[in-house]
Amino acid sequence: xxxxxxxxxxxxxxxxxxxxxxxxxxxxxxxxxxxxxxxxxxxxxxxxxxxxxxxxxxxxxxxxxxxxxxxxxxxxxxxxxxxxxxxx
Amino acid sequence: xxxxxxxxxxxxxxxxxxxxxxxxxxxxxxxxxxxxxxxxxxxxxxxxxxxxxxxxxxxxxxxxxxxxxxxxxxxxxxxxxxxxxxxxxxxxxxxxxxxxxxxxxxxxxxxxxxxxxxxxxxxxxxxxxxxxxxxxxxxxx
Numbered sequence: 001x002x003x004x005x006x007x008x009x010x011x012x013x014x015x016x017x018x019x020x021x022x023x024x025x026x027x028x029x030x031x032x033x034x035x036x037x038x039x040x041x042x043x044x045x046x047x048x049x050x051x052x053x054x055x056x057x058x059x060x061x062x063x064x065x066x067x068x069x070x071x072x073x074x075x076x077x078x079x080x081x082x083x084x085x086x087x088x
Numbered sequence: 089x090x091x092x093x094x095x096x097x098x099x100x101x102x103x104x105x106x107x108x109x110x111x112x113x114x115x116x117x118x119x120x121x122x123x124x125x126x127x128x129x130x131x132x133x134x135x136x137x138x139x140x141x142x143x144x145x146x147x148x149x150x151x152x153x154x155x156x157x158x159x160x161x162x163x164x165x166x167x168x169x170x171x172x173x174x175x176x177x178x179x180x181x182x183x184x185x186x187x188x189x190x191x192x193x194x195x196x197x198x199x200x201x202x203x204x205x206x207x208x209x210x211x212x213x214x215x216x217x218x219x220x221x222x223x224x225x226x227x228x229x
Contacts, residue, residue, distance in 0.1 A: 021227075
């Protein structure tokens with residue numbers, strides 16, 4: 001649950017940063033200044049949102065299974081596996 | 089029988105359950121049928137789990153490369169800096185995965201190269217797609 005919240009917050013922050021970057025571009029174009037770079041706080045917000053989204057993604061998608069086949073056999077006894085119910 | 093589909097369990101003469109999985113990592117033949125001794129270097133992998141791990145890793149990589157494409161487009165990176173940022177974001181992803189599975193990486197992957205090196209350029213086209221799209225949306229329109 002916390003991972004989903006982290007992902008959603010990160011994506012919203014990224015969208016917000018993108019929108020404010022676009023608005024800054026329009027403002028610079030309207031006041032006829034030269035555009036050199038984006039304001040620092042937008043860049044910082046974008047990078048922090050990127051980091052949060054990365055952590056959320058790795059936690060959300062990064063579920064691995066053990067690959068040794070004996071890992072899932074540790075807890076099974078022969079009685080469980082060798083149970084073969086008869087026909088009648 | 090409650091065994092899953094990729095493994096079969098046969099009883100040996102010593103009545104110890106061993107299995108023949110569908111993927112054998114050493115070059116020996118399956119040892120369960122006729123020999124009474126257990127071979128110490130035969131390691132069995134479950135190929136459904138290997139495929140699942142590769143799938144998870146690929147999903148992580150694709151979504152992180154899409155995200156970093158968005159970030160590069162918003163910030164407004166151009167030419168070589170953009171590709172450097174892609175390399176940086178892939179390294180960040182590998183580092184994050186390594187932190188998550190640091191204790192038990194032998195349990196999930198046969199080789200750590202799988203995590204770091206193999207799929208490095210897989211997400212490059214996705215990255216460029218999102219990068220150009222976001223750059224166009226933010227800076228051009």
